[in-house]
Each structure stands twice: as structure tokens, then as C-alpha cells.
Amino acid sequence: MADDGQDERGFFGERPPQSLKPSQPREEKPHYLGHRQRLRDRFRRAGPETLSDYEILELLLFRSIPRADTKERAKALLKRFGSLAEVLGAPEHLLREVEDIGEGAALDLKIIAAAGRRLARGEIKGREILSSWSQVLDYCRAAMAFEEREQFRILFLDKKNALIADEVQQTGTVDHTPAYPREVVRRALELSATAIVLVHNHPTHAL
CATH class of the missing domain: 1.10.150.20 (5' to 3' exonuclease, C-terminal subdomain)
Structure with a gap:
């Protein structure tokens, strides 16, 4: 009987301990993944x-x-x-x-x-922007949407109506911005532009 007891203790000693905690359900990945x-x-x-x-x-x-x-x-x-x-x-x-x-x-x-x-x-740049006026409007809308101050913006074009430069000439307050024709002409001559597109936003309307 002594030998049987030793065998029994050895048998239980070799078994890994059993967890008394209930098994946890596997976590599911968030649905948005x-x-x-x-x-x-x-x-x-x-x-x-x-x-x-x-x-x-x-x-x-x-x-x-x-x-x-x-x-x-x-x-x-x-x-x-x-x-x-x-x-x-x-x-x-x-x-x-x-x-x-x-x-x-x-x-x-x-x-x-x-x-x-x-x-x-x-x-x-490098193509005729006036071939599609809607593309010019989309470009200006993306550049100026929700701008909080009025801007006087100028697109300078070459003889093929390709964009040379896009510049903010003046920035005003929430409801007005000054425009100076002499500055516009001077800058156009500096860039050798043959055509220009004048752009003016209205922040109160955009907001």
C-alpha cells in the first residue's frame, strides 16, 4: 500500500496545475478594421x-x-x-x-x-488653363475655400494661357481688400505675362 501511495503522489505531481478560472472568450477584432x-x-x-x-x-x-x-x-x-x-x-x-x-x-x-x-x-502649369473655366474655378476654390480674410489673387499667364505664377497681391480684412492696378501691371511686366486672371473671394459668403 505504501508503494501505491507513492505512485499516486507521483502521478498527481506530474500533472500540470489546472486553472480554476473560467476560460476567457477570444477577443474579436473591432468591426472597423x-x-x-x-x-x-x-x-x-x-x-x-x-x-x-x-x-x-x-x-x-x-x-x-x-x-x-x-x-x-x-x-x-x-x-x-x-x-x-x-x-x-x-x-x-x-x-x-x-x-x-x-x-x-x-x-x-x-x-x-x-x-x-x-x-x-x-x-x-504648362497647359492651357482657360480651355476649361471650371478647372480654374476648382483650382481657386481649393486654394481659397474658407479663407477668413479677403484676398486679391492674380493668376499670371503666358501667351499660351499657361500659368506662370499664382500670387496673393493683397490681403484685407474680413470684408474688404485694397487693389492697386499699378502693382498688378508692374508685376505682370516683371513676369512677362501676356494675360492675367483676377480672383477675389468673399469670406462671409464662404463661411
């Missing part, structure tokens, strides 16, 4: 033209807001400002007024907007 991957796949497979404005805005917000659903945030931004171009053109402090859009996300959107303006200048 699958949505993000599907949206990225659609962008790669079908191209950006197949995505709506809010979906493009979602893609932009993915890196700024890594651990949350961005769909409702994107829709809230579009509801507040009206379009993707106007979201990117809005001042940073107005972007932060939208619920759940923090300082980091607002700054990232302004960086993207700055990159977009550089891209727009690169696309317009």
Missing part, C-alpha cells in the same frame, strides 16, 4: 473614381485616427463643410469644431490640402 481593409482593397482594385467623397475622406483619416470608426467622422465633416474640397480648404480651428476631430486629424487634413494645392499648381 475589416471595413478599412475592404475600402483599401476597393481603392486599389477599382480606383478612386468608384469611391464617394466620404469614403475618400475616410481613407485620409485612417492614419490620423487609427483605433476608431472614421465613417461617421467623415460624414460629419462633409455635412459641416459641404464637399471634400471644402473640408480640405477649411481652417484648422473650424475642423476641430467637428465632433471627434482632434488636433492631430485637423492638422493632417491641412497638410494633405497643402500637398493638393502643390499638385494642382503642377497640373495647371
